[in-house]
Amino acid sequence: MFTGIITTTKDVTSTRESLGIKRIGISKDISEEFSIGESIAINGVCSTIVEVASESFFVEYMNETLKKTTIGRLQNGEKVNIEKSLKVGDTLSGHFVYGHIDTVGTIEKIESKGESKEFYIAISNDLHKYLAYKGSITLEGVSLTIAEKTKTGCKVALIPHTLLHTTFGKKKVGEVVNIETDILARYTEELLVKSH
Secondary structure (H helix, E strand, C coil): CECCCCCEEEEEEEEEEECCEEEEEEECCCCCCCCCCCEEEECCEEEEEEEECCCEEEEEECHHHHHHCCHHHCCCCCEEEEEECCCCCCCCCCCCECCCCCEEEEEEEEEEECCEEEEEEECCHHHHHHCCCCCEEEECCEEEEEEEECCCEEEEEECHHHHHHCHHHHCCCCCEEEEEECHHHHHHHHHHHHCC
């Protein structure tokens, strides 16, 4: 489980695909500790570390993940958002994030508001019911508040700190992003369906 609070961004150092498995190398500092079997969120996708070297660690993905997320599009040198998994006793600064991507959305428009930016994200129609004004959403692993529910999806506002410390500072119109809707909305729907 994660919180959507990005701890760092890292570079993709290698990509290799074989027999339906994509293996991706991610940079790390020599002093950073990562463990084989550890869960880590990469652009919001819950991933398992399969190998650790002195200056990189490696994760692997199957076709299902490659089809439903932006992971399959990653290229060498590209930056990714990183968050280590939540530990007992950690502060929950964002919201509950599972790393289970619902879909990918498209950045329709970006508007600058001083040093901040507003992103308009188009999301598939079947997920609109999980969007709520002032509700939570996870985009590329970043916990964000929905500033406005639009006809095609939602608008989120990013402060300068978020733009600087995540990959959103370099995002452009037309790019796609991983989306995880708020799990509380899904549980609420399930309870309401079962009560009728």
